[in-house]
Amino acid sequence: MPNDLRAELQQRKAFASQQQETYLNVARTAAVLSDALEQMLKPYGVSATQYNVLRILRGAGPDGLCRNEVRDRLLTRMPDATRLLDRLEAAGLVTRVRSTADRRLVTTRLTTRGRALVDELDSPVAAEHERCLGHLAPGQLRTLSELLTLARQAA
Amino acid sequence: MPNDLRAELQQRKAFASQQQETYLNVARTAAVLSDALEQMLKPYGVSATQYNVLRILRGAGPDGLCRNEVRDRLLTRMPDATRLLDRLEAAGLVTRVRSTADRRLVTTRLTTRGRALVDELDSPVAAEHERCLGHLAPGQLRTLSELLTLARQAA
């Protein structure tokens, strides 16, 4: 079904190129999947970006990370990581302390509550992924990941 | 290279599941590709979402589309299509006229300038897609599109 997206967007004309069709499919799929995740996270009071930060900080362990390290590990470009962390700090999910070794650095860490929240979210997030992508066979998931990784190489 | 994304995001632990890895790959790839497109469009003064609307309106032809039809054809969910169209109207790229048949409807159409802009953008956008995805073989692009279409079925 090569024209499924065209039907979905109610477009009449064929895509200009195979590359454009692929781009639109990537964008559309990401929008659909991240919307679903966003809706799932809403009752917990965090956005998908915020959840992503919490997961990054959990992965960093007790040493925490400075602002730019968090920013560089985000899935999406985020030029204003300061206020993103501000909001998480205001919500009591992270703390920030200025480093004594290099006073330019401000290390961000999960609070107990932040850690508890991200741990609590593991199961429902996994269930959401299972719900959205569980119908794909392991080989399909692997192929998809590989092709996406390849697609990212040029830009 | 199954762990390329993990290296890219500097994560230590393996992904929790194949589904999660695929989700992250979709999100990351969409972010990278749409960022590139956004940067390409910036000199022309339109965002990727605005460009998307212009393309939708061109596809609709001289009859134009009402607000909700535009909204439903967008790649990403857009609850506030009114002000998106407001901005395009303020930029002189679209016009809106209230329908006489059904006075609830407001039909949006491209202006001459809007049409000229979207036509002018065809070539550089195609070049950008070629630049970002040209290194994939036709069969790879097709497989990728098909798997993404399949992935979208559940949610």
Next chain:
DNA sequence: TGCGAATAGGTGTCACAACACGTATATTCC
């Protein structure tokens, strides 16, 4: 040692998106 460049972080301002609510017109059902 001292001066300029680079790095880390923050802020002011604006544009844009999200949500809830309000208004006008059309349709449906009694």
Next chain:
DNA sequence: GGAATATACGTGTTGTGACACCTATTCGCA
């Protein structure tokens, strides 16, 4: 035919992302 509901659109408010610019601290090198 008239009230209730649905549809299409707009608006007020709040929160979030984008960009440019600023300060403080450290580093590099003469």
